[in-house]
Amino acid sequence: MSAPSHPALAHRAASRRWLPRSFYARAALILILPIIVIQLAVAVMFLQRHYEDVTVQMTTNMMREIALVRARPALAPDLEITLGTGPAEDHVRIWDLSGRAMREVLEAAFDDLEAVNTVALRKTVQLGFADGTWMRFPRSNVSASNPHQLLVLMVGTALLMTAISFFFMRGQIRPIRRLARAAEAFGRGQSTAYWPSGPTEVRAAGTAFLDMRARIERHIEQRTLLLSGVSHDLRTPLTRMKLELAMMDETEVEGLIRDVAAMERIIDTFLDFSREGSTDVRTKVDALALLTEAVEGTAHDRPVAVSGDRIEAELMPEGMRRALSNLVSNALNYGTTVRAHVAQGDHTLMFTVEDDGPGIPEPDRDAATRPFQRLDSARSNTAGNVGLGLSIVRDVARAHGGSLRLGRSDLGGLKAQIIVPT
Known part of the structure; x- marks a missing residue:
């Protein structure tokens, strides 16, 4: 979090630095x-x-x-x-x-x-x-x-009352910690058992959290059902179109074949977006092997430099593989030299994909991670790009309790990093 820019806020923050951090x-x-x-x-x-x-x-x-x-x-x-x-x-x-x-x-x-x-x-x-x-x-x-004797009595009474207060206070703070753990787990895509308890104010906050979690889960479920249903329903007419085009002269329908292929890629992207985190579970995997699989499954015959140490980490392998594939695919689409790296920091695991393409200007990086946001201004979409690639990567990172960071690579292009806690 950045430091307060307003002088009054900065003075207030400085005056409270001596206070303990925890409640x-x-x-x-x-x-x-x-x-x-x-x-x-x-x-x-x-x-x-x-x-x-x-x-x-x-x-x-x-x-x-x-x-x-x-x-x-x-x-x-x-x-x-x-x-x-x-x-x-x-x-x-x-x-x-x-x-x-x-x-x-x-x-x-x-x-x-x-x-x-x-x-x-x-x-x-x-x-x-x-x-x-x-x-x-x-x-x-x-x-x-x-x-x-009076001093001993005073100190002894003070210590006894302080111990009683500490025990009572621990019981009052425990419901707040349970609520914080439930909220943190939900932020990582995990729905843990939680029931409101403690004082009235904490119970009200816990009830509000449960209502919010239920609304978000219903929203995610509706989004998943909508995208999955539409995408699956479109596959049937799309398959008939591909069969009909296959029986026609290829030179006459070359443009239609490209459009159908773009539509198929759009549908696959919708399915990936709707499936994100729905069935994946955390498993201990080799992070370097996961990165290598994602690169080999995406790059095919194009060279991509993969480096890093073998690191055992608990990840959602399907979601992380999909996110890394999206980053590698974007890098190959916009650059000629691509490299991927995995490293372990202080309580974090970092996947990095870099390219020598045009990159993304800093003012546009936040918009690039939003769903259905495309940075190009072309009205046509013959490549099948619907602006969900980086959004899927960001959602996968958030499901792991981490984040997606975009920056400038020393190769000259985009540097995308998935940072997740370990």
Whole structure:
């Protein structure tokens, strides 16, 4: 798909590049983002405010005990405070909110406080003073115990609710995936079993798809019956005309013989167009051998260079052989040098037929693949060309889930490529 040409569309597309591609991932993002935002809001508003306020209050109470022990050291054992002398290192982790709040309160209360260490001993606070003394007491005296329990509960609840949401969301997206698979299979010419399910909107889309598929199948069936019936009915009078012309002097009816041959080719083309994809089934075949058979059955004694590797692929052999024969026939009609090639790409199989003829101008290439579109302006049709050759090729490519690509060959003529997924 080409990039948006309008500046507003280009800006909108660029602004959405960060979004996930699938609906499942986008729905998951919609579920996860609010949970993360709520967790952060609770952590900032509750943990920071609540635990800091609790720490300030408990530290204020502990501050009186510290002052009492400094004045009367004999009371230290009764208050679970250990005294000592020597240097003390100041170390409070950056993310320790309660430790930072405690240090601010103690520094404001004691001018000679030089160090606050909450890391040296686990669950212990050590204070160092300017006179070379230090004291140590349990961390629980100045901050709430087990503050991580709320965090664990929050994270655990969030993970549980996210898992439940994912399971529920998978059940809601499954009907959409089933509808997408059915539509993709129908685009490849396969009618798979499908029944609408899921939410109301998905059921409505599924019902609309089934109605559309039924209408298209009826249209294809009517087209096939019409072309087959007309073509078969025309064969009987055409055969009588050929018998009558065969009993006449060939020099007198030479023009009529050419017209009858052109009519026969037109009828054969109609039959090919009506039979396209009706009875063919996918079979694993050798792509190079299939291309060689199509070339040999069409080129007869004219030289056509065939190249490529032996590639095993699941194809509709009758339809693909017919499509390749049409491409080779067109190339031989309009060019003198023709070559055919088969190659395998990334998850694709590519058949290429090239010639050195006049080619097709780029503005006319789309019209050339439409049914009953002829690029020549002649009113007569003595060659039996009804404009269905490339249309049949395009339909066969689409039945395989692929496409027909027309371009310019380095031989100077048309380069036709059938690209199908593998």
